[in-house]
Amino acid sequence: MRRKLPPVLPSIPASLYLLDMTTPSVDIIVPVWNSPFETRACLSAILAHSPEARLIIVDNGSSRETELMLEEFSEPLGERGLFIKSERNIGLVPAINRGLARSDGAFSVILRPHVLVTNGWLEALMDVAGDSRVGIVSPVFSGSGASPLCAVNNRRGCTSLDTFTISFSALLLKNEMRMQAGFFDEGMDNGEWCLADYVRRAWSKGYRTCATSRSLLVCGQEAVFGSEERRQGQARASREQYLGQWGASRHYGVYFGPDTDVGPLIDAVETILEGSRQGHRFTLLLHHRQASEFRRCGWSCLHTGIDLVRLSMFMPQRDLVRKLRALRGAAPGMIMVCWKDDAPAAGMEMAIPFSGMAAAIRGTNNENT
Secondary structure (H helix, E strand, O other): OOOOOOOOOOOOOHHHHOOOOOOOOEEEEEEEOOOHHHHHHHHHHHHHHOOOOEEEEEEEOOOHHHHHHHHHHHHHHHHHEEEEEEOOOOOHHHHHHHHHHOOOOOEEEEEOOOEEOOOOHHHHHHHHHOOOOEEEEEEEEEOOOOOHHHEOOOOOOOOEEEOOOOOOOEEEEEHHHHHHHOOOOOOOOOOHHHHHHHHHHHHHOOOEEEEEEEEEEEEOOOOOOOOHHHHHHHHHHHHHHHHHHHOOOOEEEEEOOOOOOOHHHHHHHHHHHHHHHOOOEEEEEEOHHHHHHHHHOOHHHOEOOEEEEEOOOOOHHHHHHHHHHHHHHHOOOOEEEEOOOOOOOOOOOOOEEHHHHHHHHHHHHHHOO
């Protein structure tokens, strides 16, 4: 039996999203638990680099020292600030949801206190969110606390890509999307599985999730609440809950063969992109000419879950075997996929046909829409 999704906010007419000049169009939600010095630095940076936004501070059961600092900081903000107090630590996700429930702007931005914003950070996020199909936008991170999965991407010429990997450290949500997708699931963990669930829910409503390297934030070490044993137990339970709702994510290695032209692959690439938005990863093994054509078509900048691997011009079949061996060593569960059903290339003897993979992706999408 599938679990019931968290409550979804009622749909409202798009006209109600047209904000008047006195209503902030962006709310920045900062859930705080202790760490007064880091928190003050974070809040000061927000005011310096995004003075047009409204600040919603959620004190999540902090110490008296932190509470006094937050009250002192909030008081002069007037209508540009909202201070929400919880007498105890209710958890990160419930604190975020409490702030989201008070957000009435066109955009809500979640920002943790261990993150420092930089010049132009908010404008870059909002620029990507200006696409009507985008509902969630992530910056990229540097610094000691940055997750490698959300670090600066090194894809040449790719400043904005679709992604499945996001972080509660900083995140922009389009409230139009949130009205349909609802709040974050408070029964899940404070990270990977809760966020993956939300990305899937947003995509089920037709909203993409993107990351932009034009918004670069500095990430320090975050304060951790609760025991490691409890957090691991919650992560395991959240994983099971996610798998029960959405199914497992796969890693596919796709080989198109040496003679396949790129032009007819448009539908195949759309299928791969759809799979990436469901949380699957793809490694595309391309001959030299195919790799050049993929980049010319912009297909190297589609999604952070799609990696292009160029085979050598000289002895490409030998290079294919070598790269397959390395990929299997790094990802033992990777499923090999061949484009054509004729004689498999060396190292691809156990590959499934592309049509079989495509049917599985389409079936998963139909089941969850």
